[in-house]
Amino acid sequence: MSRSDPPTTTSRTRISRTLLVSFLGAVVRRRDDWMPIAGVVELMRQAGQDAPGVRTAVFRLKQRGWLESQSRAGARGYALTDRASAVLAQGDEVIWHSRRPADLADGWCIVNLSIPEAERRKRDQLRTHLAHLGFGNVGTAMWLAPARMRAAAEGAIGELGMDKYAAVFVGAYVGSRDLTSLLYESWDLAAIDDSYRAFIDDHERLVAELESRPAVDPEQAFVHYLRVVDTWRQLPFRDPGLPRELLAADWSGPAAVERFERLVALLEGPALAHAARYWP
Numbered sequence: 001m002s003r004s005d006p007p008t009t010t011s012r013t014r015i016s017r018t019l020l021v022s023f024l025g026a027v028v029r030r031r032d033d034w035m036p037i038a039g040v041v042e043l044m045r046q047a048g049q050d051a052p053g054v055r056t057a058v059f060r061l062k063q064r065g066w067l068e069s070q071s072r073a074g075a076r077g078y079a080l081t082d083r084a085s086a087v088l089a090q091g092d093e094v095i096w097h098s099r100r101p102a103d104l105a106d107g108w109c110i111v112n113l114s115i116p117e118a119e120r121r122k123r124d125q126l127r128t129h130l131a132h133l134g135f136g137n138v139g140t141a142m143w144l145a146p147a148r149m150r151a152a153a154e155g156a157i158g159e160l161g162m163d164k165y166a167a168v169f170v171g172a173y174v175g176s177r178d179l180t181s182l183l184y185e186s187w188d189l190a191a192i193d194d195s196y197r198a199f200i201d202d203h204e205r206l207v208a209e210l211e212s213r214p215a216v217d218p219e220q221a222f223v224h225y226l227r228v229v230d231t232w233r234q235l236p237f238r239d240p241g242l243p244r245e246l247l248a249a250d251w252s253g254p255a256a257v258e259r260f261e262r263l264v265a266l267l268e269g270p271a272l273a274h275a276a277r278y279w280p
Helices: 009-026 035-044 052-064 080-094 115-135 149-161 177-186 189-202 204-212 216-232 234-238 255-274
Strands: 033-036 067-069 075-082 107-112 135-137 141-146 168-171
Touching: 009 035, 009 052, 009 080, 009 168, 009 216, 033 035, 035 052, 035 075, 035 204, 052 067, 075 080, 080 234, 107 115, 107 149, 115 141, 115 149, 141 177, 149 168, 168 234, 177 189, 189 204, 189 216, 189 234, 189 255, 204 216, 204 255, 216 234
Parallel strands: none
Antiparallel strands: 033 075, 067 075, 107 141, 107 168, 135 141
8 A cells, every 4th residue: 555545444443443542541531431432533533533433443442341331421432441441551651651761770570481382372472462561582582671570571471371381580680791782682772762763853843833832722732632642652662661871872762751741741731621522
Protein backbone atom coordinates (compact mmCIF):
# COMPACT_ATOMS: atom_id res chain seq x y z
CA MET A 1 0.00 0.00 0.00
CA SER A 2 1.46 3.36 -1.00
CA ARG A 3 1.32 6.47 1.16
CA SER A 4 -1.42 7.87 -1.10
CA ASP A 5 -3.67 4.81 -0.88
CA PRO A 6 -6.55 4.94 1.61
CA PRO A 7 -6.12 2.69 4.65
CA THR A 8 -7.79 -0.71 4.51
CA THR A 9 -10.57 -1.65 6.90
CA THR A 10 -8.11 -3.74 8.91
CA SER A 11 -5.58 -0.90 9.23
CA ARG A 12 -8.34 1.58 10.12
CA THR A 13 -9.55 -0.76 12.85
CA ARG A 14 -6.02 -1.19 14.16
CA ILE A 15 -5.54 2.59 14.25
CA SER A 16 -8.89 3.00 15.99
CA ARG A 17 -8.02 0.38 18.59
CA THR A 18 -4.61 1.83 19.48
CA LEU A 19 -6.03 5.36 19.64
CA LEU A 20 -8.99 4.09 21.64
CA VAL A 21 -6.68 2.48 24.22
CA SER A 22 -4.92 5.84 24.58
CA PHE A 23 -8.34 7.44 24.99
CA LEU A 24 -9.27 4.96 27.72
CA GLY A 25 -6.14 5.74 29.68
CA ALA A 26 -6.01 9.50 29.15
CA VAL A 27 -9.71 10.36 29.32
CA VAL A 28 -12.03 7.53 30.45
CA ARG A 29 -10.04 6.77 33.61
CA ARG A 30 -10.59 10.44 34.56
CA ARG A 31 -14.35 10.01 34.03
CA ASP A 32 -15.13 7.34 36.63
CA ASP A 33 -14.01 4.50 34.31
CA TRP A 34 -17.10 4.80 32.10
CA MET A 35 -17.78 6.18 28.61
CA PRO A 36 -20.94 6.91 26.58
CA ILE A 37 -20.64 5.19 23.21
CA ALA A 38 -22.26 8.04 21.24
CA GLY A 39 -19.90 10.58 22.78
CA VAL A 40 -16.86 8.38 22.17
CA VAL A 41 -17.75 7.89 18.50
CA GLU A 42 -18.06 11.65 18.07
CA LEU A 43 -14.83 12.44 19.92
CA MET A 44 -12.93 9.81 17.93
CA ARG A 45 -14.45 11.23 14.72
CA GLN A 46 -12.94 14.57 15.65
CA ALA A 47 -9.61 12.74 15.98
CA GLY A 48 -9.95 11.43 12.43
CA GLN A 49 -11.49 7.99 13.06
CA ASP A 50 -14.60 6.73 11.25
CA ALA A 51 -17.59 5.50 13.25
CA PRO A 52 -17.57 1.87 11.99
CA GLY A 53 -13.88 1.52 12.86
CA VAL A 54 -14.44 2.92 16.35
CA ARG A 55 -17.41 0.65 17.02
CA THR A 56 -15.42 -2.35 15.81
CA ALA A 57 -12.51 -1.37 18.07
CA VAL A 58 -14.90 -1.07 21.04
CA PHE A 59 -16.39 -4.47 20.24
CA ARG A 60 -12.96 -6.11 20.10
CA LEU A 61 -11.89 -4.55 23.39
CA LYS A 62 -15.10 -5.93 24.89
CA GLN A 63 -14.20 -9.37 23.54
CA ARG A 64 -10.78 -9.07 25.16
CA GLY A 65 -12.42 -8.44 28.51
CA TRP A 66 -11.55 -4.74 28.71
CA LEU A 67 -15.06 -3.29 28.47
CA GLU A 68 -18.50 -4.27 29.69
CA SER A 69 -21.85 -2.81 28.62
CA GLN A 70 -23.31 -0.38 31.12
CA SER A 71 -25.86 2.43 30.79
CA ARG A 72 -25.79 5.54 32.92
CA ALA A 73 -28.20 8.48 33.05
CA GLY A 74 -30.12 6.94 30.16
CA ALA A 75 -27.03 6.79 27.93
CA ARG A 76 -25.66 3.54 26.48
CA GLY A 77 -22.02 3.04 27.22
CA TYR A 78 -19.20 0.89 28.48
CA ALA A 79 -17.35 0.61 31.76
CA LEU A 80 -13.73 -0.41 32.15
CA THR A 81 -13.35 -3.87 33.66
CA ASP A 82 -11.07 -4.49 36.63
CA ARG A 83 -8.61 -6.09 34.21
CA ALA A 84 -8.50 -3.02 31.97
CA SER A 85 -8.18 -0.66 34.94
CA ALA A 86 -5.26 -2.67 36.31
CA VAL A 87 -3.42 -2.76 32.97
CA LEU A 88 -3.97 0.95 32.36
CA ALA A 89 -2.84 1.81 35.90
CA GLN A 90 0.37 -0.15 35.37
CA GLY A 91 0.93 1.66 32.10
CA ASP A 92 0.37 5.03 33.74
CA GLU A 93 3.43 4.50 35.90
CA VAL A 94 5.57 4.43 32.78
CA ILE A 95 3.65 6.71 30.41
CA TRP A 96 3.02 9.64 32.74
CA HIS A 97 6.08 9.44 34.94
CA SER A 98 8.51 8.09 32.32
CA ARG A 99 10.98 5.34 32.99
CA ARG A 100 13.13 6.73 35.80
CA PRO A 101 16.86 6.00 35.42
CA ALA A 102 17.91 3.12 37.64
CA ASP A 103 20.59 3.47 40.30
CA LEU A 104 23.73 1.66 39.16
CA ALA A 105 24.53 0.69 42.76
CA ASP A 106 21.32 -1.38 42.95
CA GLY A 107 22.73 -3.90 40.47
CA TRP A 108 21.05 -6.02 37.82
CA CYS A 109 18.34 -8.62 37.40
CA ILE A 110 19.29 -11.55 35.16
CA VAL A 111 16.72 -14.04 33.86
CA ASN A 112 18.00 -17.30 32.43
CA LEU A 113 15.49 -19.41 30.50
CA SER A 114 15.65 -23.12 29.75
CA ILE A 115 12.26 -23.77 28.20
CA PRO A 116 11.73 -26.96 26.14
CA GLU A 117 10.51 -26.92 22.56
CA ALA A 118 7.22 -28.44 23.69
CA GLU A 119 6.50 -25.12 25.45
CA ARG A 120 7.51 -23.03 22.47
CA ARG A 121 4.36 -20.89 22.43
CA LYS A 122 4.71 -19.92 26.09
CA ARG A 123 8.46 -19.42 25.60
CA ASP A 124 7.78 -16.90 22.83
CA GLN A 125 5.12 -15.20 24.98
CA LEU A 126 7.55 -14.88 27.87
CA ARG A 127 10.29 -13.46 25.68
CA THR A 128 7.87 -10.90 24.28
CA HIS A 129 6.65 -10.02 27.78
CA LEU A 130 10.20 -9.56 29.09
CA ALA A 131 11.04 -7.31 26.14
CA HIS A 132 7.93 -5.20 26.81
CA LEU A 133 8.97 -4.90 30.45
CA GLY A 134 12.27 -3.39 29.32
CA PHE A 135 14.58 -6.40 29.49
CA GLY A 136 17.47 -6.61 27.05
CA ASN A 137 18.52 -9.85 25.38
CA VAL A 138 22.12 -10.59 26.42
CA GLY A 139 22.23 -14.03 24.82
CA THR A 140 20.05 -16.79 23.41
CA ALA A 141 18.36 -17.52 26.73
CA MET A 142 19.49 -14.69 29.00
CA TRP A 143 17.72 -11.41 29.70
CA LEU A 144 19.00 -8.38 31.59
CA ALA A 145 17.41 -5.37 33.30
CA PRO A 146 18.02 -3.10 36.30
CA ALA A 147 17.50 -4.95 39.61
CA ARG A 148 14.22 -3.13 40.28
CA MET A 149 12.60 -5.26 37.52
CA ARG A 150 12.93 -8.48 39.52
CA ALA A 151 9.32 -8.50 40.77
CA ALA A 152 8.00 -7.77 37.27
CA ALA A 153 10.07 -10.62 35.82
CA GLU A 154 8.92 -13.06 38.49
CA GLY A 155 5.32 -12.00 37.85
CA ALA A 156 5.62 -12.61 34.09
CA ILE A 157 7.25 -16.01 34.65
CA GLY A 158 4.64 -17.07 37.22
CA GLU A 159 1.73 -15.87 35.07
CA LEU A 160 2.75 -18.27 32.29
CA GLY A 161 3.61 -21.09 34.70
CA MET A 162 7.26 -21.11 33.60
CA ASP A 163 8.79 -21.09 37.09
CA LYS A 164 10.53 -24.44 36.71
CA TYR A 165 12.17 -23.34 33.46
CA ALA A 166 13.50 -19.97 34.62
CA ALA A 167 16.23 -18.84 37.01
CA VAL A 168 16.31 -15.26 38.29
CA PHE A 169 19.46 -13.68 39.75
CA VAL A 170 20.15 -10.23 41.19
CA GLY A 171 23.64 -8.85 41.69
CA ALA A 172 26.40 -6.48 40.64
CA TYR A 173 28.29 -6.56 37.37
CA VAL A 174 31.92 -7.52 38.01
CA GLY A 175 33.12 -8.41 34.52
CA SER A 176 36.03 -6.77 32.74
CA ARG A 177 34.08 -6.04 29.58
CA ASP A 178 32.91 -2.44 29.18
CA LEU A 179 29.39 -2.35 30.60
CA THR A 180 28.19 0.44 28.32
CA SER A 181 29.18 -1.56 25.23
CA LEU A 182 27.36 -4.60 26.60
CA LEU A 183 24.19 -2.60 27.20
CA TYR A 184 24.19 -1.05 23.73
CA GLU A 185 24.43 -4.57 22.28
CA SER A 186 21.68 -5.93 24.51
CA TRP A 187 19.18 -3.17 23.71
CA ASP A 188 18.70 -1.20 20.51
CA LEU A 189 19.42 2.01 22.42
CA ALA A 190 20.26 3.89 19.22
CA ALA A 191 16.76 3.23 17.89
CA ILE A 192 15.21 4.30 21.20
CA ASP A 193 17.25 7.49 21.14
CA ASP A 194 16.17 8.14 17.53
CA SER A 195 12.52 7.71 18.56
CA TYR A 196 12.93 10.26 21.34
CA ARG A 197 14.59 12.72 18.93
CA ALA A 198 11.81 12.22 16.38
CA PHE A 199 9.20 13.00 19.05
CA ILE A 200 11.04 16.19 19.98
CA ASP A 201 11.36 17.30 16.35
CA ASP A 202 7.80 16.35 15.38
CA HIS A 203 6.28 18.43 18.18
CA GLU A 204 8.57 21.46 18.16
CA ARG A 205 6.24 23.51 15.96
CA LEU A 206 3.15 22.52 17.96
CA VAL A 207 4.71 23.70 21.23
CA ALA A 208 5.68 27.01 19.62
CA GLU A 209 2.17 27.51 18.21
CA LEU A 210 0.45 26.70 21.50
CA GLU A 211 2.74 28.98 23.49
CA SER A 212 2.11 31.86 21.09
CA ARG A 213 -1.69 31.71 21.46
CA PRO A 214 -3.64 33.34 24.30
CA ALA A 215 -6.01 30.35 24.25
CA VAL A 216 -6.36 27.09 22.36
CA ASP A 217 -9.54 25.87 20.66
CA PRO A 218 -10.98 23.10 22.91
CA GLU A 219 -11.60 20.63 20.09
CA GLN A 220 -8.13 21.18 18.67
CA ALA A 221 -6.69 20.78 22.15
CA PHE A 222 -8.47 17.44 22.51
CA VAL A 223 -7.28 16.16 19.14
CA HIS A 224 -3.69 17.26 19.74
CA TYR A 225 -3.73 15.88 23.29
CA LEU A 226 -4.99 12.45 22.26
CA ARG A 227 -2.51 12.16 19.41
CA VAL A 228 0.40 13.32 21.57
CA VAL A 229 -0.45 10.76 24.25
CA ASP A 230 -0.94 8.02 21.64
CA THR A 231 2.45 8.76 20.07
CA TRP A 232 4.27 9.13 23.38
CA ARG A 233 2.91 6.07 25.19
CA GLN A 234 4.84 3.71 22.92
CA LEU A 235 8.21 5.31 23.70
CA PRO A 236 8.76 4.90 27.46
CA PHE A 237 7.93 1.20 27.26
CA ARG A 238 10.87 0.70 24.90
CA ASP A 239 13.20 2.53 27.29
CA PRO A 240 14.63 0.20 29.98
CA GLY A 241 15.54 3.14 32.22
CA LEU A 242 19.22 2.30 32.43
CA PRO A 243 21.53 4.20 34.79
CA ARG A 244 22.21 7.59 33.26
CA GLU A 245 26.00 7.34 33.63
CA LEU A 246 26.05 4.34 31.29
CA LEU A 247 24.28 6.10 28.44
CA ALA A 248 25.70 8.38 25.77
CA ALA A 249 26.32 11.98 26.85
CA ASP A 250 23.72 13.25 24.36
CA TRP A 251 21.00 10.71 25.33
CA SER A 252 17.75 12.42 24.32
CA GLY A 253 15.37 10.78 26.80
CA PRO A 254 15.26 13.65 29.34
CA ALA A 255 14.66 16.26 26.62
CA ALA A 256 11.82 14.16 25.17
CA VAL A 257 10.22 13.80 28.61
CA GLU A 258 10.43 17.57 29.05
CA ARG A 259 8.76 18.12 25.65
CA PHE A 260 5.96 15.68 26.48
CA GLU A 261 5.33 17.24 29.89
CA ARG A 262 5.20 20.71 28.34
CA LEU A 263 2.60 19.54 25.80
CA VAL A 264 0.51 17.96 28.55
CA ALA A 265 0.63 21.19 30.55
CA LEU A 266 -0.61 23.17 27.54
CA LEU A 267 -3.27 20.75 26.29
CA GLU A 268 -4.62 18.60 29.10
CA GLY A 269 -6.95 21.09 30.78
CA PRO A 270 -8.89 22.26 27.70
CA ALA A 271 -8.79 18.74 26.18
CA LEU A 272 -10.42 17.07 29.18
CA ALA A 273 -12.94 19.89 29.53
CA HIS A 274 -13.92 19.41 25.88
CA ALA A 275 -14.27 15.64 26.29
CA ALA A 276 -16.42 16.07 29.42
CA ARG A 277 -19.09 17.80 27.32
CA TYR A 278 -19.92 14.43 25.72
CA TRP A 279 -20.67 12.70 29.02
CA PRO A 280 -24.26 12.82 30.32
